[in-house]
Amino acid sequence: MVKKIMNDEKSLEYLKKESIGDEKIVRTEIIFTPLLVVAPLLVGFFLIYDWYARDFILNELNLSGELMLGVIIIVGNILFDIPFIKSLTKFSREKQ
Amino acid sequence: MNKLVKNIQETKRKINSLDFDAHWYRRVFHAFGASFLFYYMLPDVDWINVMKFWVPPIAVALAISLEVFRLKGVISSDHFFGLRMYEKNRVGSYLFFGVAALILLWGFPQQIAIPCILCACLADPIMGEVRHRFGKKEVYIIGFLVCMLFFMVTWYKADLWIVFLVSIVGASSAVLGEVKKFWWLDDDFMIQIVPAVLLIVFLLSLKQMGVEISFEQVIYPGNMPW
Structure with a gap:
C-alpha cells in the first residue's frame, strides 16, 4: 500500500491551487524567490x-x-537557478 | 508623484502575474538549503552562540506549527507552493529536511554534517533530474559520484585511505537513503540522517580497532567586523 502510494505517478504530481484568483492568498513563492x-x-x-x-x-x-x-x-545553485528563472519567464509569457 | 504610484502599481501587477513552475521551484528550494552552512561561519561570540543554539529549533518549531495548522485545515495548502499530491495529507518534506538539518547541525561534527546536508541540498535534486531524464541505473551512478565528491571535499585533511573509505560509506548510504522511499518518512530526512548515523558507527568501529580519527573543522567561525 505504502509502496503503491509513493510509486503512483499521480501522487508525485504537484498540488494545484484550489482558490485561483483569490487575492487574499499569500503567494509565498513570490516572497521566497x-x-x-x-x-x-x-x-x-x-x-x-x-x-x-x-x-x-x-x-x-588552512581554509x-x-x-x-x-x-x-555556487555552481550547484546556479545549476538550478538558471532553469528556474527561465521557467519563470516562460510560464509568465505563456500566461500573458 | 502620480508617475511613481503608477510605476509601483505596474511593477506590482507584473510581479503578481508571475507564474511559477513547481518542479524547478522545488529544486531551487532544495539547493537553497546549502545556505544553512552559514551556521558554521558565525563568529564564536557569546550572544551569537546563544542565537546559534536557539534560532534553528525555533525555526523548526515554527515550521512544525505551520504544518499542524495546514494538516488541520486552519491554513490552506494554497499558501504552500510546490507541495506534491502525497504531501496533501502528510507532513511536507520541507519539514523533514529542516528537522534532519537541525539534528546534524546540533548533534554531529562538521565533517559529517556538512556533506550530509550538501547531499540533501544538491545531490538529491541532481538525482531527481537524472531520474527524470535518464533512468534508475544512472541515478545510482551519478548520485554516488556527486555524494562522494562532497565527502572527499570535507575530509580532505584526513589520511587518503580514510578519505576513500569515508567517501564510499557516506556516498553509498546517502544514495540508499534517497532511493528507499517510505510514505511516512521522507527521503529528505533519510538522505541526511542515514549516512550520518552509518558514518558515526563506521568511525567508532575504526576507533575500536585502534585507528585514531580526529574531526577537524572545515568551516571556521568568522571574526566580528568590529
Missing part, C-alpha cells in the same frame, strides 16, 4: 572571500575546504 536565489550565492561567495582573506592573503589558517565548499555551493 529572491531569498532562495540570492542567499546560497551569498554564502558561497562569503566562503570564498573568507578563504581569500584569511588563507590566501594572511596565511592564518581550502571553505574555498571548495564555496565553489560547490
Whole structure:
C-alpha cells in the first residue's frame, strides 16, 4: 500500500491551487524567490572571500575546504537557478 | 508623484502575474538549503552562540506549527507552493529536511554534517533530474559520484585511505537513503540522517580497532567586523 502510494505517478504530481484568483492568498513563492536565489550565492561567495582573506592573503589558517565548499555551493545553485528563472519567464509569457 | 504610484502599481501587477513552475521551484528550494552552512561561519561570540543554539529549533518549531495548522485545515495548502499530491495529507518534506538539518547541525561534527546536508541540498535534486531524464541505473551512478565528491571535499585533511573509505560509506548510504522511499518518512530526512548515523558507527568501529580519527573543522567561525 505504502509502496503503491509513493510509486503512483499521480501522487508525485504537484498540488494545484484550489482558490485561483483569490487575492487574499499569500503567494509565498513570490516572497521566497529572491531569498532562495540570492542567499546560497551569498554564502558561497562569503566562503570564498573568507578563504581569500584569511588563507590566501594572511596565511592564518588552512581554509581550502571553505574555498571548495564555496565553489560547490555556487555552481550547484546556479545549476538550478538558471532553469528556474527561465521557467519563470516562460510560464509568465505563456500566461500573458 | 502620480508617475511613481503608477510605476509601483505596474511593477506590482507584473510581479503578481508571475507564474511559477513547481518542479524547478522545488529544486531551487532544495539547493537553497546549502545556505544553512552559514551556521558554521558565525563568529564564536557569546550572544551569537546563544542565537546559534536557539534560532534553528525555533525555526523548526515554527515550521512544525505551520504544518499542524495546514494538516488541520486552519491554513490552506494554497499558501504552500510546490507541495506534491502525497504531501496533501502528510507532513511536507520541507519539514523533514529542516528537522534532519537541525539534528546534524546540533548533534554531529562538521565533517559529517556538512556533506550530509550538501547531499540533501544538491545531490538529491541532481538525482531527481537524472531520474527524470535518464533512468534508475544512472541515478545510482551519478548520485554516488556527486555524494562522494562532497565527502572527499570535507575530509580532505584526513589520511587518503580514510578519505576513500569515508567517501564510499557516506556516498553509498546517502544514495540508499534517497532511493528507499517510505510514505511516512521522507527521503529528505533519510538522505541526511542515514549516512550520518552509518558514518558515526563506521568511525567508532575504526576507533575500536585502534585507528585514531580526529574531526577537524572545515568551516571556521568568522571574526566580528568590529
